[in-house]
Amino acid sequence: MTQTLTKSEATSGRIIAAARTLFVARNYADVTTDMIARTAEVTKGGLYHHFPSKERLYLSMMLDDLERKRLLFEKATTSPGSCRDRLSRLTRDFLELPREDRELTRLVRRDINTFSGEERDLLVRAYQRALPEQVETIIDEGIKNGELAPGDARILSWSFVALVEVVIGEYADHVYGSTQARLGHVVDLFFDGAGTPPTGGTL
Amino acid sequence: MTQTLTKSEATSGRIIAAARTLFVARNYADVTTDMIARTAEVTKGGLYHHFPSKERLYLSMMLDDLERKRLLFEKATTSPGSCRDRLSRLTRDFLELPREDRELTRLVRRDINTFSGEERDLLVRAYQRALPEQVETIIDEGIKNGELAPGDARILSWSFVALVEVVIGEYADHVYGSTQARLGHVVDLFFDGAGTPPTGGTL
DNA sequence: GATAAAACCGACCGGTCAGTCGGTCGGTAT
DNA sequence: ATACCGACCGACTGACCGGTCGGTTTTATC
Missing domain, CATH: 1.10.357.10 (Tetracycline Repressor, domain 2)
Structure with a gap:
């Protein structure tokens, strides 16, 4: 069923959304991976599980x-x-x-x-x-x-x-x-x- | 004599010139004080003698x-x-x-x-x-x-x-x-x- | 050429941050 | 029950970088 997101897709989506908001507000270098993770309500380890860098x-x-x-x-x-x-x-x-x-x-x-x-x-x-x-x-x-x-x-x-x-x-x-x-x-x-x-x- | 630069002015000028070139080429965060100092042919200590930060x-x-x-x-x-x-x-x-x-x-x-x-x-x-x-x-x-x-x-x-x-x-x-x-x-x-x-x- | 001040050096410190890694947990197939 | 797997955790590390500081050299002045 296309309308149902897997857990993984939902988490990736939250991370992307958090990244969007933060990168719009501050320079690339001023946004830390920790901030993104916290905003997306995962840990840094979780973030790096979905994205390589x-x-x-x-x-x-x-x-x-x-x-x-x-x-x-x-x-x-x-x-x-x-x-x-x-x-x-x-x-x-x-x-x-x-x-x-x-x-x-x-x-x-x-x-x-x-x-x-x-x-x-x-x-x-x-x-x-x-x-x-x-x-x-x-x-x-x-x-x-x-x-x-x-x-x-x-x-x-x-x-x-x-x-x-x-x-x-x-x-x-x-x-x-x-x-x-x-x-x-x-x-x-x-x-x-x-x-x-x-x-x-x-x- | 206005045409003669003091040593201090000459060094400050070199540092400013180095900073200009480097900041034009890269983001603020990606230019290190060390780079600027080396380009200006002084050390980091010398740079911080002329500029507070x-x-x-x-x-x-x-x-x-x-x-x-x-x-x-x-x-x-x-x-x-x-x-x-x-x-x-x-x-x-x-x-x-x-x-x-x-x-x-x-x-x-x-x-x-x-x-x-x-x-x-x-x-x-x-x-x-x-x-x-x-x-x-x-x-x-x-x-x-x-x-x-x-x-x-x-x-x-x-x-x-x-x-x-x-x-x-x-x-x-x-x-x-x-x-x-x-x-x-x-x-x-x-x-x-x-x-x-x-x-x-x-x- | 003595003296003091300004210029300069470079090793070092403290903090930050991207990225790692061993491990936990919930689900699922057998 | 057992074995397995992907998702996720969070403490840790290693590199980097802005800024400091005690000491040395150069310059200016008399």
């Missing part, structure tokens, strides 16, 4: 999360509508995620220097597949069909992602009351810019 | 750097010309900095969780004074004189800074050959957006 635990948590995000954003990418519509949908999907899920996306940039070699690559690739590449696909099509001005799709996708990250910051919370307002800021700024038209304004 | 060393380095940047960007902020001209000048000044100086600006965001209390506040305030507040001042005036559409100046300034950070990344290096191209991307995208005009394109 602190790095692998972090990686498992991030990789799982990024794969779920990739699947979510893929729906927006492959949905019908204009480039602007699809970018809006993807951004809305992201903004409507619980806070912890949104914050997790920033962790990759913050903690990337902690890893090296294969583990670093895994993390970077999973992140790129989850978010920037989805945006890039949409933008690429937007350029091809003339909805967007010609340019490097990758740089544009990173620019777009950077703008999204701005409106999920702390200060933004007290400026924008709704997801809709945040969404408007990002999409309008990206497509239309912040400037007023140079030739004959409305005033 | 690892945190204070990091703080000294960042605060010095951010104050120099503030003075640099202030020139652009108070220079004559349109909002667009002054933002261009500020961005150009930033992009023409040596790589290490540019990367340092990103460290504040990366390492901010390492600190708490007064030290954290010092760091955040110095960063904001150095870059986002300069941009905000320019944008605020741009909104007042109609060059920019109405909006929250602070969110707009953070958006602008976020776009600048995109074009100093690794991938951007191989897309853009020149500072001028990077500058164009940021300023054009911010003012005009990436979209094509909806009413009667040029084709």
Whole structure:
């Protein structure tokens, strides 16, 4: 029966959940395996029964999360509508995620220097597949069909992602009351810019 | 004589320089005081003769750097010309900095969780004074004189800074050959957006 | 060249933390 | 009942690292 979790799966799940919460709140180095274990209500021995190392635990948590995000954003990418519509949908999907899920996306940039070699690559690739590449696909099509001005799709996708990250910051919370307002800021700024038209304004 | 450094100043300078290079390359926790000392060609005892703690060393380095940047960007902020001209000048000044100086600006965001209390506040305030507040001042005036559409100046300034950070990344290096191209991307995208005009394109 | 202060050294300490390991316990198949 | 197994425990270890301190060298000053 798929709805019944084994004891092992339940414990692993608690450990992953504890790791998520703690790693979002503090740097990788400042979160101890003891803290994670206590939060998950197991001992350190129990934690190491399920995960071979602190790095692998972090990686498992991030990789799982990024794969779920990739699947979510893929729906927006492959949905019908204009480039602007699809970018809006993807951004809305992201903004409507619980806070912890949104914050997790920033962790990759913050903690990337902690890893090296294969583990670093895994993390970077999973992140790129989850978010920037989805945006890039949409933008690429937007350029091809003339909805967007010609340019490097990758740089544009990173620019777009950077703008999204701005409106999920702390200060933004007290400026924008709704997801809709945040969404408007990002999409309008990206497509239309912040400037007023140079030739004959409305005033 | 101002051109002659005392031994003490020379050594402090070497330590600061070593710290800069190492902290840019690795997380705060992954850089040991021993590494810094060896790179600066002193011993740990020598390092602690000049700085009271690892945190204070990091703080000294960042605060010095951010104050120099503030003075640099202030020139652009108070220079004559349109909002667009002054933002261009500020961005150009930033992009023409040596790589290490540019990367340092990103460290504040990366390492901010390492600190708490007064030290954290010092760091955040110095960063904001150095870059986002300069941009905000320019944008605020741009909104007042109609060059920019109405909006929250602070969110707009953070958006602008976020776009600048995109074009100093690794991938951007191989897309853009020149500072001028990077500058164009940021300023054009911010003012005009990436979209094509909806009413009667040029084709 | 005597003297004092500043600069510098490096062995050492105390604490922390990732990871280990021998062992316990509850379930389950035989 | 017995044998077995995966889950879990928690005391322990070994390495590392920030910071200290008594002592030595260099520099500045008269």
